[in-house]
Amino acid sequence: MTNKNDILRELAGLSPHLAAIPRVNVYRVPEGYFSQLPVELQRRVQEESSFELPAGNHFSVPEGYFDQLAGNIMNRIKAETSQLSEIATLSPTLAAIGNQHPFTVPAGYFDGLAKEIRQQLPVTAKVVQMKPRSNVFRYAAAAVVSGVIGLSVLSVFNNRTEQPALPAPDNTAVMAKAGEILRSNSFEKELLTVSDKDIEQYLVKHGQDVNAALVASATDDNNLPDPTDYLTNENTLDEFLNQINVTN
């Protein structure tokens, strides 16, 4: 009784409005529910019990199973100890030492290992839509090819710079010069003889992207970023372009 009064006093202190609401049970149960519940439960308990394995053995085993069981077990034991018997034959000393390694790990190492590895895993790769700039390598490659051809043209022109009125370049001569450069692998050497201004003028005249060509000329194939780097990190290309500093 004291408990009930205490609860009412506590409630009145917390919320007089709530304390004023009569505590009636608004819910109803079907008629006879509580008189039927123990019966229903008893039925269910019996039902559940009927699923339990009855006493006695209702399983069968293959014929002769128990006759061979001891032999089979012994064979398993022998197979598992064969490594030990082998080393005992080969080296009784080593067999005596045993195959337990002497190493230890710091206490709790394996408990924290999985967590530690998880922390070191890279952040889940973000799918990055490639920006148009990512095509720079394609343009650069195209520019390099046209650069080789162009260089041959320039090389031919250079030999005639003093002549005021140039006739249209002889395609055969141009291609022969380009072929010679390629064969002798003297591209770098020939390139040094052409000024940057001439290259730029040539590229502009032929609709090439000068910046792309500069990237291509400043790029060492061996130092190109790995494709997986710029597929997973959108900053890779920016960093690479800053690194080779094409604007200067």
Added chain:
Amino acid sequence: MADISDDKELLLLFKNEATREAAFTSIVKKYQEKLYWHIRRMLADHDDANDVVQNMFIKVWKNLENFREDSQLYTWLYRIATNESLSFLEQQKKRSATSLSDDESSVVNKLQADKDFDGNKLEWKLQLAIQQLPEKQKAVFNLRYFEEMPYEEMSRVLETSEGALKASYHHAVKKIEDYILNR
């Protein structure tokens, strides 16, 4: 078997194979209403409450033999009933989260579907307010407000400190009052 009201005696009888079923029936009869109402107030719907009360008593049947008498049978039964109700609500929440249809299974909807429901009556409004509470807070409020359970006992049922239960009850009362006055 004559009605035996002493829990210790019922437990002894339950341990005896010959009197097990009769002892179990006596335990069901003794506690069924209290536990049913506790569950019903949590779930609102009779069919759900009936499922949970039956399942909880089946669990009692399976585990009573291992029941350690360092706590009262009554406390242990309330603990199972509360945990079963909370699990049921949790499962229901998961089901409704994956369902594309309207949440017809919510306790509030089931409460409003009750044939006796009358939203203008204060006692039904109180039930609606209770259903807005977080599940465990709902259990705390019901055990204190309807079952008049002392905090000490409730602490054993819900395995929560008395201080935390008092704070939880205080918050529950304030939320319910706010709901009733402002809706």
